[in-house]
Amino acid sequence: MLTPWEIKKKEYLPPLLMIKMNLLGMLSLVKILLLNLGAIRVAKNQEKKNIYIRPKPTYKIPDYEQGMKYCKSDEKYLRPTLYCNCQAPEIIALANQLGAYKKSEYEFAQAAFEFAKRKIILEFVPLDGVVETLRRGTGTCLHKISIFIALCRAAGIQARYKFFALTMLDEWAQPALNNAPLMKKWYDVMGFFLLHGEGEIYVDGKWIPGDVGAEPERQASVWLPVTKLGEDSIGIWLFPIPGTIIQRESIPLGLRLPSKVLMNRLVPNSVAGLNNGIIEQIEKGKKIIKEAGGEKAYDLLARQKRAKSMSMPKASLVEKSDKIIFEE
Amino acid sequence: MIDFDAYIKKFDSLVTKYIPPKEQWTPSDYATYGPQDLYRVPEKKANELCFEAIKYQFKRHYENNKIYHKFCDTQNFSIDKIKNYVDLEKIPLIPDKFYKDYPTGRDFALWLSNIITGELPTIKISGKNPSFDDVINDFNASGMVVAYSSGTSGKHTFIPRDLRTFNVAEYLGAKVVLTMAYPIWEYDMYGFLLMPNPFKTNVFAGKVCTIYFDVIKDVKVAIDREIDTETIRLSMLGGRGIKTTLASIAIKRMYSKIVNNIIKWLEQNEKQGNKIAFAGAPFLLYSVMNKLEKDGKTFNFSNRGAILTGGGWKIHEDIRVSVNDFRKKVESILGIKPEHCLDLYGMVEGNGWMTHCPEGHYLHVPHSYYHAMVFDDELKPIGYGKFGRFAFLDGSTYSYPGFIISGDRVKLLEHCPVCDRPGPVLEPEIKRAPGEETRGCAEEMRKMLATDLGR
Numbered sequence: 001m002l003t004p005w006e007i008k009k010k011e012y013l014p015p016l017l018m019i020k021m022n023l024l025g026m027l028s029l030v031k032i033l034l035l036n037l038g039a040i041r042v043a044k045n046q047e048k049k050n051i052y053i054r055p056k057p058t059y060k061i062p063d064y065e066q067g068m069k070y071c072k073s074d075e076k077y078l079r080p081t082l083y084c085n086c087q088a089p090e091i092i093a094l095a096n097q098l099g100a101y102k103k104s105e106y107e108f109a110q111a112a113f114e115f116a117k118r119k120i121i122l123e124f125v126p127l128d129g130v131v132e133t134l135r136r137g138t139g140t141c142l143h144k145i146s147i148f149i150a151l152c153r154a155a156g157i158q159a160r161y162k163f164f165a166l167t168m169l170d171e172w173a174q175p176a177l178n179n180a181p182l183m184k185k186w187y188d189v190m191g192f193f194l195l196h197g198e199g200e201i202y203v204d205g206k207w208i209p210g211d212v213g214a215e216p217e218r219q220a221s222v223w224l225p226v227t228k229l230g231e232d233s234i235g236i237w238l239f240p241i242p243g244t245i246i247q248r249e250s251i252p253l254g255l256r257l258p259s260k261v262l263m264n265r266l267v268p269n270s271v272a273g274l275n276n277g278i279i280e281q282i283e284k285g286k287k288i289i290k291e292a293g294g295e296k297a298y299d300l301l302a303r304q305k306r307a308k309s310m311s312m313p314k315a316s317l318v319e320k321s322d323k324i325i326f327e328e
Numbered sequence: 329m330i331d332f333d334a335y336i337k338k339f340d341s342l343v344t345k346y347i348p349p350k351e352q353w354t355p356s357d358y359a360t361y362g363p364q365d366l367y368r369v370p371e372k373k374a375n376e377l378c379f380e381a382i383k384y385q386f387k388r389h390y391e392n393n394k395i396y397h398k399f400c401d402t403q404n405f406s407i408d409k410i411k412n413y414v415d416l417e418k419i420p421l422i423p424d425k426f427y428k429d430y431p432t433g434r435d436f437a438l439w440l441s442n443i444i445t446g447e448l449p450t451i452k453i454s455g456k457n458p459s460f461d462d463v464i465n466d467f468n469a470s471g472m473v474v475a476y477s478s479g480t481s482g483k484h485t486f487i488p489r490d491l492r493t494f495n496v497a498e499y500l501g502a503k504v505v506l507t508m509a510y511p512i513w514e515y516d517m518y519g520f521l522l523m524p525n526p527f528k529t530n531v532f533a534g535k536v537c538t539i540y541f542d543v544i545k546d547v548k549v550a551i552d553r554e555i556d557t558e559t560i561r562l563s564m565l566g567g568r569g570i571k572t573t574l575a576s577i578a579i580k581r582m583y584s585k586i587v588n589n590i591i592k593w594l595e596q597n598e599k600q601g602n603k604i605a606f607a608g609a610p611f612l613l614y615s616v617m618n619k620l621e622k623d624g625k626t627f628n629f630s631n632r633g634a635i636l637t638g639g640g641w642k643i644h645e646d647i648r649v650s651v652n653d654f655r656k657k658v659e660s661i662l663g664i665k666p667e668h669c670l671d672l673y674g675m676v677e678g679n680g681w682m683t684h685c686p687e688g689h690y691l692h693v694p695h696s697y698y699h700a701m702v703f704d705d706e707l708k709p710i711g712y713g714k715f716g717r718f719a720f721l722d723g724s725t726y727s728y729p730g731f732i733i734s735g736d737r738v739k740l741l742e743h744c745p746v747c748d749r750p751g752p753v754l755e756p757e758i759k760r761a762p763g764e765e766t767r768g769c770a771e772e773m774r775k776m777l778a779t780d781l782g783r
Binding site for chain 2: 223239305313319320321323324325326327328
């Protein structure tokens with residue numbers, strides 16, 4: 001049972017801006033659903049529904065053994081938080097298997113990052129905890145970040161969430177949305193996605209970003225570089241809405257129920273379509289990587305392409321001008 | 329019928345304040361103000377004018393813009409590398425994203441001052457943490473004309489024009505339209521600007537229309553209120569907060585009022601047998617036509633009406649209308665002939681205005697001062713006939729280097745497949761390249777007015 005003190009201490013209350021944006025999102029979704037009742041009925045009755053077959057996990061959760069080392073601290077950014085139990089036996093066992101307390105902090109964080117990025121496949125499912133995610137092998141970006149953060153915290157590395165509302169590259173979002181007309185309509189109406197997250201870890205005196213949301217194959221499907229720990233997704237395929245970035249110790253309260261109602265009750269067929277779109281993207285990316293001669297060769301090529309397109313003059317922001325007079 | 333020379337002379341006589349005295353003309357001015365018909369300059373002559381204008385501007389920017397100078401150095405490029413017309417394509421291009429990458433507050437003022445070519449007037453910036461609008465207004469009070477445009481993320485593109493560069497933009501925008509609309513324009517016609525009041529905004533697409541008031545006797549505007557960066561940013565993002573909700577209610581009421589006003593204006597002008605001209609965002613006129621269709625009303629302006637659209641063809645969030653369908657609707661509801669319904673393509677980063685020809689509705693490039701190019705994903709020029717990323721060298725911009733690679737996806741053709749004008753054309757209906765957010769001035773206006781979510 002959560003106590004008010006814990007809610008405050010662990011930053012479980014969503015900030016006002018997030019509440020407002022989510023309410024707005026819900027309102028516009030309700031409106032779309034009401035305006036598309038016919039379409040929903042047709043979708044419910046249609047013979048050919050979207051059937052999503054969840055890929056099986058490609059890993060085995062290691063067994064927990066007594067005496068495995070893990071961080072028992074109750075300090076901010078090191079303790080368990082909502083949906084992120086970093087002291088669960090499964091997490092401790094996996095952290096140990098990935099080299100916790102044997103590798104340097106940065107090397108371990110890299111291993112945790114790669115695990116969450118590659119092994120947990122993106123799937124739109126209602127929000128749940130890290131152990132469920134590990135068992136399932138799939139989850140949303142929030143599930144994936146929680147795995148990354150839980151593993152880091154278990155290894156004694158401070159880790160937190162970064163949330164923002166965003167727009168995405170069209171070719172990044174559209175393949176999945178094309179399979180889910182109602183969700184696409186929702187996105188078109190909103191003009192942006194309500195929530196995405198990245199993880200951040202504190203190593204060597206600085207916060208380092210890590211976006212585990214995108215599997216290498218999905219990145220390859222649109223010729224993005226295979227991003228690594230320390231590389232922000234912002235500016236590459238995601239574009240935060242100005243003023244919406246927030247950093248928190250925990251996923252806030254109040255996201256599970258709406259995600260459950262939305263995905264399981266309101267638009268399950270659309271969600272299955274979205275998930276199928278993700279699998280299609282992964283398959284497309286696999287082919288591209290293969291044709292490029294493997295992931296390393298592909299990544300090099302993608303980075304070269306990007307570097308070329310990003311060549312830009314550098315504006316010196318601090319250079320004073322005697323023609324600009326600042327008045328108090 | 330008035331002959332073309334007299335037609336353009338009449339236009340020039342109305343816009344003298346936009347034209348510098350001939351004794352001060354630079355190669356850039358010869359390429360822009362010189363030709364009577366910017367779309368009928370013979371290819372050889374156009375290439376000469378364009379080469380001189382771009383070379384002249386490159387030299388100025390290279391020598392007077394520290395940031396661009398350094399950028400050219402990193403690309404190992406300098407003025408001595410431009411020897412002939414073909415060399416122009418080697419000029420280092422600035423990605424349009426550069427003009428979106430700026431700090432806030434006082435640093436924004438410094439950023440603007442840093443990216444300008446040449447001497448700045450003295451500019452006093454008030455306030456400890458000035459907003460974008462505060463800074464722009466202070467710059468503009470000192471004689472600059474800083475304007476902007478926005479994408480769907482609400483991030484603005486700011487371009488620092490000086491008055492001379494802005495005057496060219498206005499002059500060229502009006503001249504190319506009148507040229508293509510020949511002979512329908514006359515001063516005594518009645519105009520409706522489907523945009524914000526140019527005197528009440530720094531949105532480029534609105535601001536650049538002040539010349540409309542010089543060349544047409546009686547002009548009404550659709551959106552007669554102050555539009556600033558915050559209004560645009562909030563509207564691009566959809567409603568948030570009480571302030572925005574209230575604003576959106578007001579805007580929604582305003583939207584239906586605008587549609588009714590336009591219908592009344594049409595009725596009045598038909599009754600009086602006046603010539604009319606619409607200019608601006610197509611979605612507004614589309615709403616007007618939908619209402620007329622619903623009410624079973626039609627007009628017959630025939631040779632007395634012209635329509636100039638621009639800024640994109642999104643009519644609702646998830647509906648794009650084709651330019652063809654739009655023209656058909658215009659003809660059936662307003663009685664305006666398709667050849668008098670033209671679209672204009674331009675962007676805040678440049679002074680190049682590509683206008684539909686009435687014969688084939690291809691977008692003609694004003695090739696005497698503006699060199700258009702298309703690049704592939706690896707940023708190699710791909711020449712004519714293939715889709716790619718649009719880039720241009722603009723020989724008319726004095727205050728910033730108008731050598732830009734954009735996020736628009738186009739196909740460039742060497743000549744118009746339909747009409748006999750020399751010079752290249754773009755295929756109609758421009759889209760955004762992969763990896764680029766949606767933008768367009770009509771989209772800005774539409775987002776601002778389309779508050780009825782989900783419809």
